[in-house]
Amino acid sequence: MSSRPPFSLISLISFLALLALVTTACSTNKRVILLVDGERRVIETLAPTVGELLREQKIILGDQDRVEPPDYTPIERTATIQIVRVAIHTETTREPIEFERLYTREENLPEGQVRVSTLGANGEAEIDYQITLEDGREVSRREIARRVLREPVNERLLIGTQGTVAPVNITGTLAYIGKGNAWIVRGTTADRRPLTTQGDLDGRVFDLSPDGKFLLYSRGGGGGNGGTETDAPTLNTLWIVDTVPFNAEPRRVPIENALYAQFAPDGSAFIAYTRAEKTQGAPGWKAHNDLNIAALYGVTETLQVSDTDIQTRTVRVTPTPLPSDTPPPTAIIDPNVTPDPNIPPALPLPTYTPRPFGRAITVTQYITVPRVTTISQTAKTPITITNRVVIPRSAPAPLSWWGWNFQWSPDAKTIAYAFSNQVGLVSPQVGQNASERVPIQNFAFYNTRGDWVWVPQLAWSPDARFVAATIHAPPNGAERAQDATGFDLYLLARDGNFSLPLARNTGMWAFPAWSPLDAKRESKIAFGVAQNQANSERSVYSLYFMDRDGSNRERIFPEIENALDGVRVVQFAWSPDVKQLIALREGDLWLYDLASKQWAPLTANGDSKLARWR
Numbered sequence: 001m002s003s004r005p006p007f008s009l010i011s012l013i014s015f016l017a018l019l020a021l022v023t024t025a026c027s028t029n030k031r032v033i034l035l036v037d038g039e040r041r042v043i044e045t046l047a048p049t050v051g052e053l054l055r056e057q058k059i060i061l062g063d064q065d066r067v068e069p070p071d072y073t074p075i076e077r078t079a080t081i082q083i084v085r086v087a088i089h090t091e092t093t094r095e096p097i098e099f100e101r102l103y104t105r106e107e108n109l110p111e112g113q114v115r116v117s118t119l120g121a122n123g124e125a126e127i128d129y130q131i132t133l134e135d136g137r138e139v140s141r142r143e144i145a146r147r148v149l150r151e152p153v154n155e156r157l158l159i160g161t162q163g164t165v166a167p168v169n170i171t172g173t174l175a176y177i178g179k180g181n182a183w184i185v186r187g188t189t190a191d192r193r194p195l196t197t198q199g200d201l202d203g204r205v206f207d208l209s210p211d212g213k214f215l216l217y218s219r220g221g222g223g224g225n226g227g228t229e230t231d232a233p234t235l236n237t238l239w240i241v242d243t244v245p246f247n248a249e250p251r252r253v254p255i256e257n258a259l260y261a262q263f264a265p266d267g268s269a270f271i272a273y274t275r276a277e278k279t280q281g282a283p284g285w286k287a288h289n290d291l292n293i294a295a296l297y298g299v300t301e302t303l304q305v306s307d308t309d310i311q312t313r314t315v316r317v318t319p320t321p322l323p324s325d326t327p328p329p330t331a332i333i334d335p336n337v338t339p340d341p342n343i344p345p346a347l348p349l350p351t352y353t354p355r356p357f358g359r360a361i362t363v364t365q366y367i368t369v370p371r372v373t374t375i376s377q378t379a380k381t382p383i384t385i386t387n388r389v390v391i392p393r394s395a396p397a398p399l400s401w402w403g404w405n406f407q408w409s410p411d412a413k414t415i416a417y418a419f420s421n422q423v424g425l426v427s428p429q430v431g432q433n434a435s436e437r438v439p440i441q442n443f444a445f446y447n448t449r450g451d452w453v454w455v456p457q458l459a460w461s462p463d464a465r466f467v468a469a470t471i472h473a474p475p476n477g478a479e480r481a482q483d484a485t486g487f488d489l490y491l492l493a494r495d496g497n498f499s500l501p502l503a504r505n506t507g508m509w510a511f512p513a514w515s516p517l518d519a520k521r522e523s524k525i526a527f528g529v530a531q532n533q534a535n536s537e538r539s540v541y542s543l544y545f546m547d548r549d550g551s552n553r554e555r556i557f558p559e560i561e562n563a564l565d566g567v568r569v570v571q572f573a574w575s576p577d578v579k580q581l582i583a584l585r586e587g588d589l590w591l592y593d594l595a596s597k598q599w600a601p602l603t604a605n606g607d608s609k610l611a612r613w614r
Contacts, residue, residue: 030075036083038135049074050081064088066134087133090144097123099152104179105605109160120155123148161604165189168591168600172576173212173243176589176611177201178603182217184243189602195241196250202236203610205261205273208243212614214299215241216271218258235259235278235285240299242378253383255294259287259403266412269296272390272428276403282451287403291391291415293428298383309371314364390428396437397421398445402453409464414494416467418456420445423469423492440496443472444481446508448537459514461548462523467492468502468512485534489527491550502550503527507536513572514548518579523548526581528570531561540566543583556592557583557599573611582611 034041036059047053051071054061061067064086099120109115128145131138167190174185180199185192195215202220209216217239221232238253238261253271255261261273271294276285395401397419406417406426414425417437424439446454459468473486489503489510503510507530515524526545530536542561546553558565571584581592582602589602589611602608 106158113160117156121153123152208612288393294385407458411464447482511570515574526572573613
């Protein structure tokens, strides 16, 4: 017998040896290029995954380090593995805050001339950056905190517009706010002049006395008290200035935090006002919803001036004849004496021919007469007041934290008021039930969905019988009453007998303005109409006027109604003779002549508002 193993066993052993050899050869055939810490390593490995390879090479990863490909990736026969060392740290630096260059149109500079009003200065901020480094190289820098160390001062440049607006003649007295200052115009716009120069009028109170002699206005924030508007303890302060003399000194009225104030329309030394308190949150105040009547003392003073009045008197004088022209005396014969015949008679008297008297002449005589003159002038002493509370502090309506509007009637016998849901009347007179509010129109308040409240604006008819007001219309469908988007212009009778719509779908900012009586004893109402009635809050408005009964409605701007032209803010002022009308267009006052139907610009500074015309 042969001692050789069977062929099948030899074959099996050879196959297993060959398989082991192939497996070993395949296992050692993984060549990996490892990029780590700035080095390039070539590694022969049996590790099945990237993670196993890193553990085999004793490479420790940081929390932010990144491996490409990820550590769970299987290793093929050849592979390149990169380890990115990631470091994140915070760096604090100081950087300048660049100032802005602001341009303002200035009517007192020649056209095209540029003048620096305020020099610009950069501010400074301390900024914290989060910096990301990959393998020591910065790949990102992100700002995570900023602290302003010094605010920048913006540079203000005045661009001259003098001469771009032609002078316009006006009647009466016109006052308006331009760039935060009060301006006055009489006769012609070429003679306009500023009444204030601080530039801090807040526009809450701006009223011209019925005779146009005095202006009542409010200065925002710390006006007159020092400090800025943000750190001042009060909303505003109240002031009066005489509009007639040049360089008149404004005088402080001892009233603060006025949301609205108005002169008595009968020319008496009274003002009506309502107040609020300053708060930190929006809108910055909380209204008292009160009504006060203040009597002003010390606005003017009466002086008696004694002097000598030299008067003239004209008389007619006839010249006296000269002595040689005088006839001789006539002999006087005594009837009780008998003539002596022995005495010769006297010689006959010479004949006399009289000369005519001279022609009468006119002579001016000067006569000195003592005179005492009483004059009224702006007082030099501080203004004092006597206050009477008509309506005490209260919260009578929804959203009353915003406040209310009111307008004194032309006859000074009643005051119209408006809350977010009501228009009514209240008497300023002293007596029983004088302070009771009498509603004449109720409606649902409008949900603005913001930190502001819509309140109707009011306008009295010149005969004090009617009030024009914008009223929130009821809903058309299933929407809630406070969500309805319709607004109508209503005529409300003072006696409460009726109310009727003068114009439908005007929008919330219609701002009606009732004119004085014209030469025919008639009046007109100017108002705005929203071009997008579904969103009248943000819509542009067209300008109209109509007769007091709503007839003869006429659009005066724009000529063709379109969404690209109109006004954003509706403000009107009628001339005393009702021949002209002022409206606000793009930040400037424009004059509309009713006869020629032409517009003419009155200002060119881009920041004018609140025209008051008496």
